Amino acid sequence: xxxxxxxxxxxxxxxxxxxxxxxxxxxxxxxxxxxxxxxxxxxxxxxxxxxxxxxxxxxxxxxxxxxxxxxxxxxxxxxxxxxxxxxxxxxxxxxxxxxxxxxxxxxxxxxxxxxxxxxxxxxxxxxxxxxxxxxxxxxxxxxxxxxxxxxxxxxxxxxxxxxxxxxxxxxxxxxxx
Amino acid sequence: xxxxxxxxxxxxxxxxxxxxxxxxxxxxxxxxxxxxxxxxxxxxxxxxxxxxxxxxxxxxxxxxxxxxxxxxxxxxxxxxxxxxxxxxxxxxxxxxxxxxxxxxxxxxxxxxxxxxxxxxxxxxxxxxxxxxxxxxxxxxxxxxxxxxxxxxxxxxxxxxxxxxxxxxxxxxxxxxxxxxxxxxxxxxxxxxxxxxxxxxxxxxxxxxxxxxxxxxxxxxxxxxxxxxxxxxxxxxxxxxxxxxxxxxxxxxxxxxxxxxxxxxxxxxxxxxxxxxxxxxxxxxxxxxxxxxxxxxxxxxxxxxxxxxxxxxxxxxxxxxxxxxxxxxxxxxxxxxxxxxxxxxxxxxxxxxxxxxxxxxxxxxxxxxxxxxxxxxxxxxxxxxxxxxxxxxxxxxxxxxxxxxxxxxxxxxxxxxxxxxxxxxxxxxxxxxxxxxxxxxxxxxxxxxxxxxxxxxxxxxxxxxxxxxxxxxxxxxxxxxxxxxxxxxxxxxxxxxxxxxxxxxxxxxxxxxxxxxxxxxxxxxxxxxxxxxxxxxxxxxxxxxxxxxxxxxxxxxxxxxxxxxxxxxxxxxxxxxxxxxxxxxxxxxxxxxxxxxx
Numbered sequence: 162x163x164x165x166x167x168x169x170x171x172x173x174x175x176x177x178x179x180x181x182x183x184x185x186x187x188x189x190x191x192x193x194x195x196x197x198x199x200x201x202x203x204x205x206x207x208x209x210x211x212x213x214x215x216x217x218x219x220x221x222x223x224x225x226x227x228x229x230x231x232x233x234x235x236x237x238x239x240x241x242x243x244x245x246x247x248x249x250x251x252x253x254x255x256x257x258x259x260x261x262x263x264x265x266x267x268x269x270x271x272x273x274x275x276x277x278x279x280x281x282x283x284x285x286x287x288x289x290x291x292x293x294x295x296x297x298x299x300x301x302x303x304x305x306x307x308x309x310x311x312x313x314x315x316x317x318x319x320x321x322x323x324x325x326x327x328x329x330x331x332x333x334x335x336x337x338x
Numbered sequence: 339x340x341x342x343x344x345x346x347x348x349x350x351x352x353x354x355x356x357x358x359x360x361x362x363x364x365x366x367x368x369x370x371x372x373x374x375x376x377x378x379x380x381x382x383x384x385x386x387x388x389x390x391x392x393x394x395x396x397x398x399x400x401x402x403x404x405x406x407x408x409x410x411x412x413x414x415x416x417x418x419x420x421x422x423x424x425x426x427x428x429x430x431x432x433x434x435x436x437x438x439x440x441x442x443x444x445x446x447x448x449x450x451x452x453x454x455x456x457x458x459x460x461x462x463x464x465x466x467x468x469x470x471x472x473x474x475x476x477x478x479x480x481x482x483x484x485x486x487x488x489x490x491x492x493x494x495x496x497x498x499x500x501x502x503x504x505x506x507x508x509x510x511x512x513x514x515x516x517x518x519x520x521x522x523x524x525x526x527x528x529x530x531x532x533x534x535x536x537x538x539x540x541x542x543x544x545x546x547x548x549x550x551x552x553x554x555x556x557x558x559x560x561x562x563x564x565x566x567x568x569x570x571x572x573x574x575x576x577x578x579x580x581x582x583x584x585x586x587x588x589x590x591x592x593x594x595x596x597x598x599x600x601x602x603x604x605x606x607x608x609x610x611x612x613x614x615x616x617x618x619x620x621x622x623x624x625x626x627x628x629x630x631x632x633x634x635x636x637x638x639x640x641x642x643x644x645x646x647x648x649x650x651x652x653x654x655x656x657x658x659x660x661x662x663x664x665x666x667x668x669x670x671x672x673x674x675x676x677x678x679x680x681x682x683x684x685x686x687x688x689x690x691x692x693x694x695x696x697x698x699x700x701x702x703x704x705x706x707x708x709x710x711x712x713x714x715x716x717x718x719x720x721x722x723x724x725x726x727x728x729x730x731x732x733x734x735x736x737x738x739x740x741x742x743x744x745x746x747x748x749x750x751x752x753x754x755x756x757x758x759x760x761x762x763x764x765x766x767x768x769x770x771x772x773x774x775x776x777x778x779x780x781x782x783x784x785x786x787x788x789x790x791x792x793x794x795x796x797x798x799x800x801x802x803x804x805x806x807x808x809x810x811x812x813x814x815x816x817x818x819x820x821x822x823x824x825x826x827x828x829x830x831x832x833x834x835x836x837x838x839x840x841x842x843x844x845x846x847x848x849x850x851x852x853x854x855x856x857x858x859x860x861x862x863x864x865x866x867x868x869x870x871x872x873x874x875x876x877x878x879x880x881x882x883x884x885x886x887x888x889x890x891x892x893x894x895x896x897x898x899x900x901x902x903x904x905x906x907x908x909x910x911x912x913x914x915x916x917x918x919x920x921x922x923x924x925x926x927x928x929x930x931x932x933x934x935x
Contacts, residue, residue: 175371177369189355190352190353196355197353213365222505239482272342277349281350298343313479
């Protein structure tokens with residue numbers, strides 16, 4: 162904890178060594194987030210780079226309140242959202258609802274038998290809108306109200322998009338079984 | 339949350355994937371530059387810093403004029419705001435037509451192109467906890483708002499409020515959701531303000547040690563302010579309470595501190611010097627004109643203060659220190675401390691020096707008063723006038739000297755003249771065990787135990803043999819004369835005792851000797867009455883062998899035999915013969931112990 166504080170302080174002084182250490186320490190976690198939001202690895206890399214630039218520029222304003230990792234994640238998620246927004250990839254239009262309904266129990270079994278990478282691949286194939294809401298809600302743990310604010314959509318859109326995203330993901334997972 | 343979601347969350351939350359290495363290399367090229375001053379070697383000195391700052395200013399200007407408008411820290415103006423219809427222009431730049439597309443493309447979050455000394459890192463800076471922004475926030479979507487930042491809106495304006503000082507991020511998007519911008523608002527901690535507190539002033543004027551301009555104060559009627567040196571003097575027309583406001587303005591904002599100054603009348607009590615120090619060693623008395631129960635402190639820079647009665651004080655000066663002496667008077671009146679200082683220049687000591695000679699063996703006691711300006715002084719010894727510079731013989735006794743200077747100041751000195759020296763040599767003696775020496779006991783009078791100046795000289799039969807205080811002296815003859823000579827400073831005395839005989843016998847000798855060369859009992863010597871003749875001495879070993887023989891009464895046996903051989907330790911026999919006046923042979927036989935160590 163103390164080391165983390167020291168690292169942040171050095172980063173505030175724009176020490177390039179400290180930036181390197183910060184990158185080494187947190188890039189795997191943040192890259193994991195980027196991959197979830199991005200459609201593919203190269204977009205994820207773009208997001209990660211942009212997120213780190215933001216982190217480096219904003220770190221002077223970091224006030225040691227709350228968890229540092231949480232702060233980094235929040236910036237990364239925001240960067241990812243902005244990235245997707247810039248790509249004009251938000252299309253919250255509804256997808257075809259013709260998915261096969263699987264029972265929850267079936268889906269549970271499938272998920273527990275799959276690796277992170279496999280799940281990630283399926284998440285990445287979700288449409289951008291679905292994927293973003295799904296990530297924000299399930300993995301980041303934001304509430305629909307918050308997601309609505311962040312994505313400039315209504316709360317009900319967030320809810321429906323999420324439900325559809327979940328269904329779509331379940332379908333994908335089952336099909337790939 | 340459904341089971342499925344939970345499973346996904348468990349799996350994916352905290353997933354770590356190492357990004358490709360090229361990403362880091364790429365990122366390193368974009369690290370923010372190191373802070374300017376931190377990279378400068380302190381020994382490079384001021385020139386480099388000046389040059390660097392000039393360059394920085396130049397670059398900053400370039401950025402302002404030509405480059406990305408999102409970085410330009412220009413204040414928002416209404417005109418610019420009106421030209422954009424549906425995008426929240428946070429950092430507008432009216433000269434740049436590409437403004438909106440720029441905003442569309444770059445959601446810039448940090449805009450610290452130049453860092454101001456105030457800690458203001460963004461266009462919007464404030465010292466307050468709130469700042470008003472000229473944007474109707476209800477027209478836009480709020481995408482992101484930093485923790486600790488709250489938005490207050492009403493019909494007229496939008497206010498942002500921060501919990502604590504710091505930089506806060508706000509992301510807004512247009513209603514359509516396809517344009518967004520970020521704004522950073524710096525809530526800067528208040529600058530350090532001078533410690534201006536409510537003050538009670540005794541009198542009509544007080545000063546503040548503050549680097550400020552008189553114009554920084556807002557003064558009520560009846561008060562005036564002027565700069566005097568590094569201080570600011572504030573003067574009141576009458577005794578009253580006044581409320582002052584001090585304000586400090588910089589590029590971020592204005593700070594004000596209000597404080598109340600109450601001027602109350604305060605009068606230092608009158609000090610009457612009842613007695614001033616007129617003569618050397620005199621004290622002084624002062625009287626303070628205040629009421630009985632009022633609190634006051636009196637102290638001296640060098641000396642002691644003694645309260646006599648009421649508010650009268652006796653000042654006892656330390657005349658050893660010739661500096662002027664200050665008397666500090668502090669009067670406590672309500673909450674005010676009033677100070678007054680009296681200066682006392684103390685009279686000098688009359689210029690004289692008293693030389694007293696105590697009596698010695700060959701000199702009488704005397705007194706001499708030395709003075710460089712003798713015509714200004716008069717001296718009296720036991721009330722009789724004496725002349726200065728002259729030596730005055732004195733008898734033993736107590737004396738009082740009075741020096742009277744031109745101001746009729748009298749200095750009295752007491753001294754005593756002791757008795758004439760009474761050194762008297764004296765000793766007693768006791769025959770030592772060997773019968774051949776005497777132990778002396780020194781009974782000399784007129785010396786004290788620790789007097790190191792005393793010298794003793796012991797003579798046996800006219801020969802100096804010891805300088806110890808109480809030696810043991812060898813007797814060299816049947817009848818001896820011992821003389822003690824004592825010297826103390828200039829005094830000396832001596833005592834002589836004659837006819838000291840080791841024994842009444844006509845032939846006498848010791849029963850041991852120690853031939854080790856230490857000067858004590860080194861030889862076996864026989865004392866023979868001068869009336870005897872025909873002396874003969876013989877030494878035998880215990881085996882009966884004759885080992886030494888001599889016939890001169892003044893000779894001795896030194897413990898050697900057969901030329902130069904040392905005789906062994908042990909007992910030897912002696913046989914001494916002599917003839918008395920009647921022709922009869924007198925013989926003495928005995929044993930002698932030879933000791934070597």
